[in-house]
Amino acid sequence: MAIQVLQTPLFARQKKKLNKKQIKFLDKAVTLIFENPTVGEQKKGNLNSIWVYKFKITDQLYLLAYEWDKKSRVLIALGVHENFYRDLKKYLK
Numbered sequence: 521m522a523i524q525v526l527q528t529p530l531f532a533r534q535k536k537k538l539n540k541k542q543i544k545f546l547d548k549a550v551t552l553i554f555e556n557p558t559v560g561e562q563k564k565g566n567l568n569s570i571w572v573y574k575f576k577i578t579d580q581l582y583l584l585a586y587e588w589d590k591k592s593r594v595l596i597a598l599g600v601h602e603n604f605y606r607d608l609k610k611y612l613k
Contacts, residue, residue, distance in 0.1 A: 525554055527595040530611050534598040538577075545577040549584055550595065557588035567609065570596065 527535075538546060552559050553573055560573035573584045583604050585597040597608050 521591070523554065523590075524592040525550065525595065526592055528597070528611075530597050531595045542577045545575065546582075546584075546598070549573060549575045549582075550593075553584070553586055553588075553595075554593055557586075557593060560584070560586065567605070567612075570608070570612075 535543070535546065557571065560571040562568070563570045563572060569587055570585050571588065573586070575582055575584065581601060583597075583599060583601060584595065585604075585608055587594045587596065597604070597611065599607070
């Protein structure tokens with residue numbers, strides 16, 4: 521059974537803003553999520569279906585929001601902590 525990795529338009533836009541060196545760090549994070557989706561932290565409340573994985577890109581903490589099931593991993597959003605959850609809630613409405 522092949523597991524699909526999908527991305528939202530929001531994630532794609534945010535990824536485009538990264539340079540090649542930053543994308544290498546992101547690729548490592550996505551690989552970790554692909555192999556073990558519980559590596560992140562499941563959110564509570566109205567974001568209870570969302571998991572967030574925190575990782576560093578050259579001393580800057582980034583958050584990667586995703587959803588998963590047995591067949592797929594959906595990458596939703598990427599960004600620094602400032603306004604991350606506010607923007608995520610706005611996108612999901």
